[in-house]
Amino acid sequence: MIIAPSVLTANLSALAGDCREALDAGLDWLHLDVMDGNFVPNLTFGPPVIRSLRKALGPDAVFDAHLMIENAEDSYQQYIDAGCNHLSIHVEAVTHLHRAVTAIREAGATVGVVLNPGTPIEAALEVLSELDLVLIMSVNPGFGGQSFIPSVEKKIRTLSEAIKVQVAAGGRPVQIQVDGGVKAHNIAMLREWGVTNCVVGSGLFNQNANVADNLAIIHEALQ
Numbered sequence: 001m002i003i004a005p006s007v008l009t010a011n012l013s014a015l016a017g018d019c020r021e022a023l024d025a026g027l028d029w030l031h032l033d034v035m036d037g038n039f040v041p042n043l044t045f046g047p048p049v050i051r052s053l054r055k056a057l058g059p060d061a062v063f064d065a066h067l068m069i070e071n072a073e074d075s076y077q078q079y080i081d082a083g084c085n086h087l088s089i090h091v092e093a094v095t096h097l098h099r100a101v102t103a104i105r106e107a108g109a110t111v112g113v114v115l116n117p118g119t120p121i122e123a124a125l126e127v128l129s130e131l132d133l134v135l136i137m138s139v140n141p142g143f144g145g146q147s148f149i150p151s152v153e154k155k156i157r158t159l160s161e162a163i164k165v166q167v168a169a170g171g172r173p174v175q176i177q178v179d180g181g182v183k184a185h186n187i188a189m190l191r192e193w194g195v196t197n198c199v200v201g202s203g204l205f206n207q208n209a210n211v212a213d214n215l216a217i218i219h220e221a222l223q
Contacts, residue, residue: 001187001222002197003215004029004064004177007053008044009201015049016056018205025212029062031179031199032084036069039093040141047082054083062086066114066179066199068141069093073100080109088112088135088177091123101130112177116141121155125162131174133197134159139180148181153193160194184221191222 007030010018019030032050037043054063065084069075072089073096079087087109094100097113104111112133113124117140124134136159138152156176163174178190179199187198204214 001191001195002029002175002177003027003204003218004031004197004199005204005211006031006033006179006199006201008033009205011205016053018211019053019057019061021211022204023057023061025215027204027211027215028060029064029197030057032063032065034065034067034069034079036071039070039090040068047078050079050084051082064088066135067093073103076100076104076109077107080104080107084109086110086112086133088114088133090114090116090141091119092116097123098127098130101127105130112175114141115155117149117152121158124159128162128166128174129171131172133175133177135177135179135199136195137180138178138182148186152178156190156193156195163194184217187218188221 005022005027007019033044034046035042035044063084064086065079066088070093073094076087087104089100091097091113101111110132112131112135114135115124116137136152136155138148159176167173175197176195177197178195182198182200183203190198204211
């Protein structure tokens with residue numbers, strides 16, 4: 001199970017320091033929630049902040065960018081140039097999904113598609129052979145602090161079976177990532193459903209303990 005800390009829940013006034021703490025705790029992935037104020041109501045950060053973060057942290061961290069933006073088809077190269085290793089794009093935010101997915105891969109990043117709670121699984125299945133990851137939102141995108149939506153179980157299990165069939169036929173393995181309300185109390189359940197990558201925000205960055213201690217609680221839950 002890959003644990004990808006959601007940096008938006010870190011202390012944004014000391015973002016590089018909090019991200020370094022996560023890396024020092026053994027977490028290789030950093031999940032970057034990019035919001036444009038249009039596709040989702042909130043506005044977060046873009047390529048300049050990501051570029052500064054890459055400079056501060058060095059080349060080893062995997063920058064996993066979740067692009068909640070309307071112009072991903074036009075701007076994906078900016079995020080790759082800023083240091084992102086992986087880009088995930090929303091089905092509803094692009095006009096030509098297959099074209100966008102293949103363009104991102106050709107530009108040098110791994111690529112995923114994002115399924116909102118109301119997005120049918122078929123959208124991801126149509127391009128599954130071209131993907132490295134499918135991000136299933138277990139909350140609605142754009143706001144923190146929402147509760148986990150349990151009905152995503154069917155979507156996750158369906159996707160997991162489709163990936164198994166694809167791999168058995170010699171196709172590409174695809175990670176299933178879940179974002180929204182993932183904590184120690186439900187992460188083992190998600191793994192049982194077929195999830196291989198979890199975005200964790202306040203379960204790692206909080207006032208109760210440091211990242212390493214919070215991570216130990218999550219690892220214990222996965223035993």
